[in-house]
Amino acid sequence: MTTMTKGISRFVLRTSVALPLVMAPAVSVTVLEAVGVAAPFAQTEAQSDEKTRKVPAMRENVFKKLGKVQEAADAEDWNAALAALRDMEAGKEDYNAYEMAQMYYFYGFVNYSMERYQQAISAYKKVLAQGVENIPVGTELNSLKTIAQLNMVTENFDEALKYLNRWFAASDSIGATDYALRGQAYYQNGDEAGALKDMNKAVSMYEAKGKVPKENWLSLQRFLYYEKNDYKTVTSILEKLVKHYPKGEYYKQLSGMYGELKREKDQLHMMEAAYIAGALQKEKELLNMAYLFMGNDVPYKGAKVIKKGIDEKKIERTSENLETLAQAYQMARELRKSIPELEAAAKLSDEGKLYSRLAGIYLDLDKNEKALEMGGKALKKGDLKRPDQLYIVLGMANANLKNYDNALKNLEKAKEDERSEKFANQWIGFVEEEMKREEQLAI
Structure with missing residues (x-):
């Protein structure tokens, strides 16, 4: 066997199994993953099992011309590869269908490698136009699949589905990744039912083999069920x-x-x-986390989330947020930590309700002077829904401090609201008794 014949035989062996797709550069992964395609220009998962087909022979002069294309492609000199293909195409009238198909197959690959996707699609279509009886099964299947994938890259999803369905019909070995690919195409084309059917098939086929489905498969499957x-x-x-x-x-x-x-x-x-x-980085997310803790009887964790969020300036230091922080501390029975936060909230608020609440807290802690101070600030800010309740607090605080005249004034104001009248009268009676008792002791 001559050296030239050995080279031709090697070339025939390589080109008869869809060589250009094997050589597809890494950029294909990036491009196709951007539109959710899992495997770029891949052959079917068990293509070696596909039926074979007798095709016309390739003549020696065509081998030589394809050899020049091959050398340029191996060197990734795409312009030289195109020039060799154009030189070859000039004599296409003398080629048989199989030779034409091989030429256009290389045209498709070279154009793809140069990111000239429409030209690549056109070339692969010309491969199929030579008649499926004149090209190997693998070449037919890879051309159909490649056309489909390139149409997905160019966002022509109708065409992508058309060729995917032709490929499915022609192939005897459709795998999980193939169903996932078509599922993506259905989804991009607005057919969510078709997409869900294929994605379910892809996931179930993988799981049946004990394999973990790809992340983007599960993500699309999740979205489609959410839409339902x-x-x-x-x-x-x-x-x-x-x-x-x-x-x-x-x-x-x-x-x-x-x-x-x-x-x-x-x-x-x-x-x-x-x-x-x-x-969780957004204010709403962090506050929701805190509310979940508070609603599940772990308020101190909720307080820690809010405090950390405020310190890191992820939660705005507003009156409302500080009030929530104070509430979380109160629920956790951390009054010492709660009070400063509630005072800060009250200071930022346009209303007096928080100062009114503080007055009640200080009264419960037997800090009557502070109760009066907070109550005064509450009245000054105003806009209280239940001022009668604040006057009750002020009356009790003054009574505890033996400021009986002020206590009576506060309680008289409280009884103006019928909701507090009974309780206010009870305290008025108590204060008057205390005043009489102290007068008798003073005699």
Whole structure:
């Protein structure tokens, strides 16, 4: 065998199995992943099992011309490859269908490598135009799939589906990644039912083999079930995502689904996982975390979340937020920490209600002077829904300090509201008795 014949034989062996697709550069991964395609220009998962087909022979002069294209492609000199192809195309009238198909197959690959996707699509279509009886099965299948994938890159999803369905019909070995690819195409084309059917098939095929479905498969599957308001299935898919692809966003989404299903404890634990993972950064998210802690009888953790958020300037230091912080401390029976936060909230508030609440707290702590101070500030700010209750507090604080005249004035104001009249009269009676008792002691 001559050296030239050996080279031709090697070339025939390589080109007869869709060589250009094997050489597809890494950029294809980036481009296709951007539109959710899992495997770029991949052959079918068991293509070696496809049926074979007798095709016309390739002549020696065509081998030589394709050899020049091959050399340029190996060197990634795409302009030289195109020049060799154009030189070859000039004599295409003498080629048989198989030779034409091989030429256009290389045209497709070279144009793809130069990111000239429309020209690549046109070239692969010309491969198919030579008649499926004149090209190997692998070449037919890879051309159909490549046209479909390139149409996805160029966002022509109708065409992508057209060629995907032709490929499915022609192939004997459709795998999980293939169903996932078509599922993506259905979704991009607005057919959510078709997308869900194919994504379910892809996931089930993978799981049947004990393999973990790809993250983007599960993510699309989750979205499609969410659109159907099937929260139980969404939850089960998110549980897989959290297990196999742990991310803060999935923790948050799963926590939300647990909330929808009234699984409050699970909701709390998953949201806490998101918090620990640093996925909660917005004020609303952090406050929701705190409310969950407070609603599940762990208020001190809620207080810590708010305090840390305020210190890190992720939660705004507003009267309302400080009041919530104070409430969390109160629920945790941490009054010493609660009072300064409530005073800060009261100072920022346009209303007197928080000072009124502070007056009551100080009264309960037997700090009557502070109760009077807070009560005075409450009256000064005004806009109180129940001033009668504040006057009761002021009356009791003054009575405790033996300021009986002021106590009676406060209690008389309180009884102007019929809701406090009975209680105010009881305290008026008590204050008057105390005044009489002290007058008798003074004699």
